[in-house]
Amino acid sequence: MRYLPKSPTDRELMLREIGIRSVDELFAPIPAEYRLKRELDIAPSMAEADILDWFRQRAADTAASGYANFLGAGAYHHYRPVVIDTLISRGEFFTAYTPYQPEISQGTLQAIFEFQTMICELTGMEVANASMYDGSTAATEAVLMAARVTGRRSAVVARSVHPEYREVLASYAKNQGIPLAEVPFLENGRVNAAALEKAITDGTACVLIQSPNFFGTIEDVAAVAEIAHRKGALLVVAIAEAVSLGIVKPPTEADIVAMEAQSFGVPLSFGGPYAGVIATKEKFVRQMPGRLVGQTVDKQGRRGFVLTLSTREQHIRREKATSNICTNQALIALMATVFMTVYGREGLKELATQNLAKTAYAVEQFGKTAKVLFQGAPRFNEFVVQTSKDPKTLNGRMLKQKIIGGLPLKKFYPELGNASLWCCTELTRRVAIEAAATALSPQKAKPQVVSTEVAQ
Amino acid sequence: MAYPADLKYTKEHEWIKVEGDTGIIGITDHAQKALGDIVFVELPKPGATLTQGKSLGTVESVKAVSDIYAPASGTVTEVNQELNTAPEKVNADPHGAWMLKVKLSNPGEVKNLLSAADYEKFVAEEDGH
Amino acid sequence: MNRKIKKATTHVIQNEGLIFEKSSPGKKGYKLPELDVPEVNPSQVLGNAARADLGNMPEVSEIEIIRHFTRISTWNYGVDTGLYPLGSCTMKYNPRINEIVARLDGLANAHPYQPEKVSQGALLILQALRKALMEICGMEAITLQPAAGAHGELTGILLVRAYLQSQGNPRKKILIPDSAHGTNPATAAIAGYEVENLKSNAHGMVDIPSLEAQMNEDVAALMVTNPNTVGLFEQEIHKVAEIVHRKGGLVYMDGANMNALVGKVRPGDFGIDVMHLNLHKTFSTPHGGGGPGSGPVACKKIMEPFLPIPVVVTKKDGTLGFDYDRPQSIGRVRAFYGNFGMHVRALAYIMANGRDGLVQTTEDAVLNANYIRKKLDGVYELPYSTPSMHEVVFSDHKQTAKGIKTGDIAKRLIDYGFHPYTVSFPMIVHGALMIEPTESESLEEMDLFIDAMKNIAEECENTPEVVLSAPHTTRIGRLDETRAARQPILRWKPQAQSAKGD
Structure with a gap:
């Protein structure tokens, strides 16, 4: 076995040193009746070349770069600068522990x-943790944190928050005795502020909204914050599309920001690993879950960094900890750090503006062949389209053109009928936008295969 | 450090000084030594009710956190704000750095606490284990 | 230089400030493609939702980025550097083929919501991994959704709750041995259960009479780690399971130490009902400085209806797909399907080892731990005489006479060129030194480690001050953690820097 650095002679010598004859003696503490008396039903050891070949075939059976992809909905297709993988592949980073x-x-x-x-800097908050599992668990942990801060035991959630984030929150809240009230959205895609105000009670720990929300619409964070604060509740803002922070005003009025950092240079990877983050005000830091790094000095006054405020965590506080979370997503957070450094102060703005331009163009084009919902409020890089035909049928047709169409919303929002959620990033090409818009047309156009090659 | 005779002590290492119907509460020298450098003290707000033997807050060092148990029942009247910014005062002067002032609801409760001499004996026994 | 230090020597290391301190306006590390659609004016599109500027975000060039992260990386120690005996964390080699296959275009760039029809390869990987892990655990159902071990624990306890609820009563308490990882009690609390401590016996194992006394109809489950955190196999695990089952409870196994059992014994065969695995421990996915992890949960058939949605299934037409229609499901614990990238790596590891390699790996891990145990027995105190599995726990009892604690010995080990072992855990051993070499260590590397530990024990006797003030060879010395906690500085700010990096 090529990962095991021992010769048979080494093993013999070690057994002799221990004072036993065979390695089986080391497994004597396991009662014989329970031991596995056969080989595992797993194929024998494979050569590296065969493993690579097997996975290449699986990769070939899975659509990726060869397609023009219009999916977003919490996982975004952005360009990943090559230095990210160069740097995170350094063994000192990737083979180290906490x-x-x-x-x-x-x-x-x-x-x-x-x-x-x-x-x-990007969220306008005062402190941020070292990362958590993903955006959905970060949003959930943020709500639980708000309950600890306020001593209140319920939450109000906008229906325009990512449906799967809401499902995760529901799984956790149910067992913590935290009832959740859902608030509908308006015709412009924003949360219904009047309904929100009504839903908040004296027992509401927080209001959870997402901005840009699941439909791509940017919420009026300041207005929602004002309503929440007036009733003594905190405002938690979830951000699923981190690149939006390059051009959209940060939610400084929020008390807690729960973010998904996948957009910052993390591969789509069929849904994970990603990295969630919680950022908040300094005064709430002791109720914040997750690891934190702080600056200090050694005896000679040299600057250094340590894990700090760890008494909040499970290994010390056990059942009274702020969360049961143990790992963070350090390597993914490192990808995000490199990404943010590559683009930096000017680049993130330029990148976000390109997303804005592609989406504005797509909305204009799609408007010619279908109905674009939620007009009247600003959006970032996603939009909802309503068609006369079932989007699944349209998407099936587009697949033949090497286009992966928008996400059909019937499963999550049956009230929107034949709606689908589309996303354009800096990687979405004009020809693909035009081809997709044509494909949505009720008049049957001649399908054209979209080349994903860069135009010469 | 000697344990002042005018204080009463708990087996959970808190002290209380009774002045009329007011109790002044802190943690003992033994407690601060066991915890090491104290970095944070979490206390209830004025108006909170305490029950003898129940946790009223926590005291934290870098790698440990310990509950503070109420030596007597009552209502919190004052909290030592100084400890918010200077928790190290508990290490420097444990029997002087008070945490809470309480209006006692049942001053008789204090009778079942330890005297300085008994507490000293208790701590010596605990260390022996 | 101390001649006794064989593995390491000093070497010039680059200093490096924070990235913000290298920033200056106008430097760039990126170039975007030309925009092929009309430009937009952000303030026109976004109105007052438009952002003015990005504050103190850095502005640096590509070469500076490469140097910055390369330089700071050299201040780290990794498995690639050498023996990393961090007990309970299983710091084994991270095979490079795993990284290559996880980055293949179809796998790294697949969107979680793309149609199942064009995701068959990814789905097959999930299916293959599920099958292999169920076989290894002796279980009948599994979910790959949890993002880490503690997340798996929560999922497992939610399964317990849902199952018991379906039987009429979710019950109130979870029993947890005093030797358990802190995540266990934290998890039970998050799942809405009270935690009741269960003490260990003189052999460091679950105390059967205590369990008999504490087990009743209020107890939903026992959470047990096996081998336990002291590195010992719970020899009476079948009796433990029987006691819990007799009162209608379930047994949850924290699979953090599954690397001691793979191919030798299966938890499903010794009475475990539900368990999690840490792919970053047993199945070689990288720890990455603290994550990402992945914590699949395997269970018996009775809990299958409650698994998180979605579940991978083979459809009528023979293709693979996701089943969301599961009315009894506990719901979701994470968006999408879990840490797929880690699933790819774990499967590649299982394929590279095969059934033969997996067993040899387990044997070598246990052999290595016992070799170290034998060689250091007497030099450091062994609190339990019970045989060790994949890790060995010593105590600092012999050294405390000179005022030296486990944490000091750990710091001195750094000077000898090793990463420290796990310090002060498990809590049932006072002054614990928890050593887990894993199977990835050669005899030569282990002998160097043993030699270092023996030398340090001598130093504790003869020159304790050297140990107490260690490490001496690192870029910076012991850091003031009290100051970090009393006056937290959790982010960089312009100017307000009190201490400048040298």
């Missing part, structure tokens, strides 16, 4: 400190 021993973990610790700083 930085419990700061003297030999300063690389990881400093990178996390930089991550926390960049998240604060």
Whole structure:
């Protein structure tokens, strides 16, 4: 076995040193009746070349770069600068553990400190944690955190929050005795503020909205914050599309921001691993879950970084901890840190503006052949289209043109009829937008295969 | 450090000083030593009710957190705000750095607490284990 | 230089400030493609939702980015550097083929919502991994959705709750041995259960009489780690399971230490009802400085109806797809399907090892731990005489006479060129040194480690001050953690820097 650095002689020698004859003696503590008396039903060891070949075939059976992809909905197709993989592949980063021993973990610790700083800069919050599992669990943990901060035990959730985020929240809230009230959206796609105000009671710990919301619409965060705060509730803002922060005003009026950082250079990877983040005001930091890196000094006054405020965490506080979360997503957070560094202060703005331009163009084109819903409020890089035919049928047709159409919404929002959610990023090409708009037309147009090659 | 004779002590390592119907509460020298450098003290707000033997807050060092148990029942009248910004005062002067002032609801409760001498004996026994 | 330090020597290391300190306006590390649609004016499109500027985000060039992260990376220690004996964390080798296959275009760039018809390869990977993990655990159902071990624990306990609820009563309490990981009690609390502590016996195992006394109809489940956190196999696990089952409870196994059992014994065969696996421990996915993890949960048939949605199924036409129509499901614990990238890596690892390699891996992991145990027995105190599996726990009892604690020995180990072991855990061993070499260590590397540990024990006797003030060879010394917690500085700010990096 090529991963095992021992010769048969080494093993013999070690057994002799231990004072036993065979390795079986080491397994004597396991009662014989329970031991597996056969081989595992798993194929024998494979050669590297065969493994690569097997996965190449699986990859070939899965659509990716060869298609023009209009899916967003919480997972976004952005360009990943090549330096990301170069840097995260350094063994010192990717084969290290949680930085419990700061003297030999300063690389990881400093990178996390930089991550926390960049998240604060982008969200307008004062503190950010070292990352969590993903956006859905971050939003959930943010709601639980609001309950701890306020001592209140219910939450109000906008229906325009990602449906799967809401499902995750429901699984957690049910067992914590936190009832959830859902608030509908308006015709412009924004949360219904009047209904929201009515839904908030003296027991409401927080209001959870998403901005840009699931439909791509940017919420009026300040107005919602005003309503929530007036009733003594906190405002939690979820952000699923992090690139929006390059051009959309940060939700500074929020008390907690729960973010998905996938857009920042993390591969789509069929849904994970991604990285969630919670950012908040300094005064709430002791109720915030997840790891935190802080700056300090050694005896000679040299700057260094350590994990800090860890008494909030499970390994110390056990059943009284702020969360049961143990790992963060350090390597994914590092991808995001490199991405944010590559684009930086000007690039993130330019990148977000390109997304805005592609989407504005797509909305205009799609408007010619179908109905674009939720007009009248600003949107970032997603929009909802209503068609006369079932979007699944239309998408099936487009697949032949190497186009992956928008996400059919019937499963999540039956009230929207034949609606689908479309996303355009800097990678979406004009020809693909035009081809997709044509394909949505009720008049049957001649299907054209979209080339994903860059135009010469 | 000697344990002042005018204080009463709990087996959970809190002290209380009774002045009329007011109790002043803190943690003992033994407690601060066991915890090490204290970095944060979490206390209830004025108006909160305490029940003898029940947790009223926590005291944290870098790698440990410990509940503070109420030595007597009553209503919190004052909280030592200084500890918010300077928790190290508990390490420097544990029997002087008070945490709460309480209007006692049942001053008789204090009788079942330990005297300085008994507490000292209790701590010595605990360390022996 | 101390001649006794064989593995390491000092070497010039680059200093490096924070990325923000290298920033200056106008530097760029990116170039976007030409826009092929009409330009837009953000303030026109967004109105007052448009953002003015991005504050202190850095502006640097590509070469500076490469150097910045390369330099700070050299301040880290990884499995690629050497033995990383962090007990309970299983710091084994991370095979490079895993990284290559996870980055293949069809896998790395597949969108979770793309039609199943064009996702058959990804679905087959999920299916193949599920099958292999069920076989390894001796279980009949599995979900790959949980993003980490603790997340798996929560999922598992929610399955327990849903199952018991379907039987009429979710019950109130979870029993947890005092040797457990902190995640266990935290998880039980998040799942809405009270936690009741169960003490260990003189052998470091579940105390059967205590379990008999504490087990009743209020107890939903026992959460047990096996081998436990002291590295010992719960020899009476079948009796433990029987006691819990007799009162209608379920047994949850924290699979953090499954690397001691793969191919030798299956939890499903010794009475476990539900368990999680840590793919980043047993199945070699990288720890990455603290994540991502992946915590699949395997269980018996009785809990299958409650698995999180969606579940991968073979459809009538023979293709694979997701089943969302599961009315008894506990719901979702994460968006999409879990950490797919980690699933790819774990499957590649299982394929590279095969049934033969998996068993040899388990044997080598246990052999290595016992070799270290034998060589250091007497040098450090062994609190339990019970045989060890994949890790060994010593205590600092012999060294405390000189005022030296496990944390000090750990810091001195850094000077000898090793990452420290796990310090002060499990809590039932006072002053614990928890050592897990894993199967990835050669005899030579382990002998160097043993040698270092023996030298440090001598230093504790003869020159304790050297140990107490370690490490001496790192870029920075022991850091002031009290200061970090009392006056938290959790982000960089312009100017307000009190101490400048050197």
